[in-house]
Amino acid sequence: xxxxxxxxxxxxxxxxxxxxxxxxxxxxxxxxxxxxxxxxxxxxxxxxxxxxxxxxxxxxxxxxxxxxxxxxxxxxxxx
Amino acid sequence: xxxxxxxxxxxxxxxxxxxxxxxxxxxxxxxxxxxxxxxxxxxxxxxxxxxxxxxxxxxxxxxxxxxxxxxxxxxxxxxxxxxxxxxxxxxxxxxxxxxxxxxxxxxxxxxxxxxxxxxxxxxxxxxxxxxxxxxxxxxxxxxxxxxxxxxxxxxxxxxxxxxxxxxxxxxxxxxxxxxxxxxxxxxxxxxxxxxxxxxxxxxxxxxxxxxxxxxxxxxxxxxxxxxxxxxxxxxxxxxxxxxxxxxxxxxxxxxxxxxxxxxxxxxxxxxxxxxxxxxxxxxxxxxxxxxxxxxxxxxxxxxxxxxxxxxxx
Numbered sequence: 001x002x003x004x005x006x007x008x009x010x011x012x013x014x015x016x017x018x019x020x021x022x023x024x025x026x027x028x029x030x031x032x033x034x035x036x037x038x039x040x041x042x043x044x045x046x047x048x049x050x051x052x053x054x055x056x057x058x059x060x061x062x063x064x065x066x067x068x069x070x071x072x073x074x075x076x077x078x079x
Numbered sequence: 080x081x082x083x084x085x086x087x088x089x090x091x092x093x094x095x096x097x098x099x100x101x102x103x104x105x106x107x108x109x110x111x112x113x114x115x116x117x118x119x120x121x122x123x124x125x126x127x128x129x130x131x132x133x134x135x136x137x138x139x140x141x142x143x144x145x146x147x148x149x150x151x152x153x154x155x156x157x158x159x160x161x162x163x164x165x166x167x168x169x170x171x172x173x174x175x176x177x178x179x180x181x182x183x184x185x186x187x188x189x190x191x192x193x194x195x196x197x198x199x200x201x202x203x204x205x206x207x208x209x210x211x212x213x214x215x216x217x218x219x220x221x222x223x224x225x226x227x228x229x230x231x232x233x234x235x236x237x238x239x240x241x242x243x244x245x246x247x248x249x250x251x252x253x254x255x256x257x258x259x260x261x262x263x264x265x266x267x268x269x270x271x272x273x274x275x276x277x278x279x280x281x282x283x284x285x286x287x288x289x290x291x292x293x294x295x296x297x298x299x300x301x302x303x304x305x306x307x308x309x310x311x312x313x314x315x316x317x318x319x320x321x322x323x324x325x326x327x328x329x330x331x332x333x334x335x336x337x338x339x340x341x342x343x344x345x346x347x348x349x350x351x352x353x354x355x356x357x358x359x360x361x362x363x364x365x366x367x368x369x370x371x372x373x374x375x376x377x378x379x380x381x382x383x384x385x386x387x388x389x390x391x392x
Contacts, residue, residue, distance in 0.1 A: 021307060046324040049293055056092040056297055058080040058101060072305060074293035075245070075320050076138050 015063055017041075018070040030067070035059040038071070047075050082106050093294050096331035104298050111295045114286040115147050122269040124281040129236035131155040132278075134226045135190075137171025139296040139303045140241030142178055144284055146301055148239070149186040155239070157183070158191040158229045160222050163202025164310060171304045178301065191233070193225045203310070214310040230278035242282040245289040248334040249319035251341055267345065288334065289320075 014027040017037070028037060034050045034057055050057050051070040063069060081088040082103035091101035102110055118124065125131060131148060135141040135157040148155040159175045161168050172192075179190035196202050203221065207214040230238040247266065254262045268285040272278055284292060296303050311317065326333045353361075365371070366378035373379070 020305060044324050044328050046290055046327045049297060056294060058091050058094045060080045074290045
């Protein structure tokens with residue numbers, strides 16, 4: 001075989017994570033578990049929900065680069 | 080993680096460390112309904128015949144509460160107080176109205192609306208400035224007044240608010256930290272209509288954490304306002320909740336033990352506490368080995384030393 005064609009990845013996708021307070025987006029390298037993502041962002045599990053697309057996911061769920069993730073805070077202060 | 084309740088072990092959508100459980104969507108919805116039904120029953124909040132007025136704000140707790148009560152078959156209308164906080168109030172009002180029209184109306188429930196600006200001539204922010212009072216306390220006074228007035232004037236048997244376990248635990252922590260004992264009496268999940276003009280007030284979500292209620296709202300497609308009220312920034316309640324959530328993460332069940340433990344103590348009949356000296360005299364006796372006071376047969380020091388000597392041989 002005279003040539004070995006190597007296809008380099010032209011664009012490496014990372015998971016897009018939507019955050020609130022303040023509203024912002026960050027890109028995180030996957031794959032990683034939900035609880036690792038929260039830890040990396042220094043967020044407490046008890047105060048957040050992790051939503052992939054429009055489905056809730058548990059802390060042990062594996063998240064991939066192609067996923068769109070929303071981390072939704074659950075605390076409200078108007079008491 | 081699989082559902083711990085389903086015999087077929089369906090994939091879970093939420094883990095609940097404080098219950099050492101995980102649930103799929105259907106089992107979680109059942110769990111939430113059961114917790115609310117249990118709170119209503121154990122605190123004698125209301126019966127299926129009662130007319131309930133739910134205080135709604137457009138947030139997850141109040142809309143989830145209205146949703147759950149309607150699903151459980153209760154006769155629940157709601158009142159929304161528009162506080163006139165610019166875009167925030169517009170958005171929350173829109174979400175409440177949307178829920179009322181698309182879901183609540185199908186259950187025969189109606190929405191009442193009070194607009195602060197129409198009665199007071201100014202929104203909450205301006206009123207707080209005029210009165211030289213913190214915005215949150217001005218807001219609290221207006222909401223408590225309007226919800227109570229509407230409940231009494233429209234002959235509702237009871238007024239329900241979306242206060243959850245986290246709200247109650249955070250408030251308890253604040254009251255204990257400042258030794259505000261006079262407020263502790265009012266921390267129960269059901270406050271009677273103590274005098275003429277006061278509506279009975281109940282908190283059917285008191286057994287559920289904020290995260291559980293948010294999960295319920297997401298799973299049941301309840302469109303609520305996720306943004307925090309701009310006036311709540313820097314609130315002490317947020318700080319107390321943050322502290323409690325860190326404790327909860329390290330030790331699941333802390334919030335529940337803290338608040339439910341307080342409620343248990345509240346319901347037990349009061350008796351004069353035994354003095355420390357009287358209790359010691361009743362329970363302590365000399366250790367047969369060394370003579371120092373102990374509650375056990377042999378004191379823990381003598382037991383430890385005996386064990387150490389045996390091991391050293």
